Amino acid sequence: MPALKKQKKDFIVPLTTIGIVFLLVVASLFKTNKTHTSTTLSLPQTEQESDANLIDLPYPNKDSKVSLEKALNNWRSYTSFQDKPLSLNNLSQLLWSAQGVTVDWGGRTVYSSKSAYPLSIYAVTNQVTDIDQGLYKYIPGDLQPAHQLYSLYKADLRQLFIENTKQYSLQHAPLILIITSNTNKIEAYLEAGHATQNLFLQSESLGLGMAEISNIDQDVLKEILQIPEEETIIYLIPVGLPKK
């Protein structure tokens, strides 16, 4: 009997090892095969960097008839939009309100810890007049305002948002702004909040509606939009003429 017991013990170590190895292989296969609700759209690779991709935006309006108090009183989040396009002026004004350069040392329409300005703003132009559909990155400028868009790729991205997001507002917005940060520091999240607050007031002043969306699948959207690895999406902001 003791000999039998020893024989059994001799099997325990190799059997356990084989079991662990098997489980590890299965787990790694599962990880590799894990897919998201992948889109049927295949986006073109980001266009080659060149000045030809830069688009000058219309000069932002620095005066309006809507008082700050009225905008503060009337704004709301809107998640349903009319099936009508926005203008390039609207887009220009919104981007300026969120990150535009306003003073000659590079200060912007929002404050930034240590003037680090860690945020980037992208625009998905689904229905915006005088600009191709596609994904653009806002170029605020450094010491001088540049106030330009950089065209990353031209494509109709609406189907992609329908297939890969669950939020109705993102699936039907004429414009989606995306705020990302190149750092995960808490300051970046605070700053995204400041920029978004400006966007709310600016959109109210323009008669537009918007919502701030954070409940998204970060990895899926980053992959399909080809957002750089080192950036984190903080907010998606659908904008349009509100359905009231």
Ligand SMILES: Cc1cc2nc3c(=O)[nH]c(=O)nc-3n(C[C@H](O)[C@H](O)[C@H](O)COP(=O)(O)O)c2cc1C
């Ligand atoms: C951090 C944060 C994340 C949010 N995420 C979402 C979201 O994923 N989807 C959505 O429809 N609304 C989102 N909202 C909007 C809130 O639901 C909205 O602010 C709330 O309903 C109050 O309405 P109001 O903004 O008109 O005051 C978010 C708001 C905040 C502050």
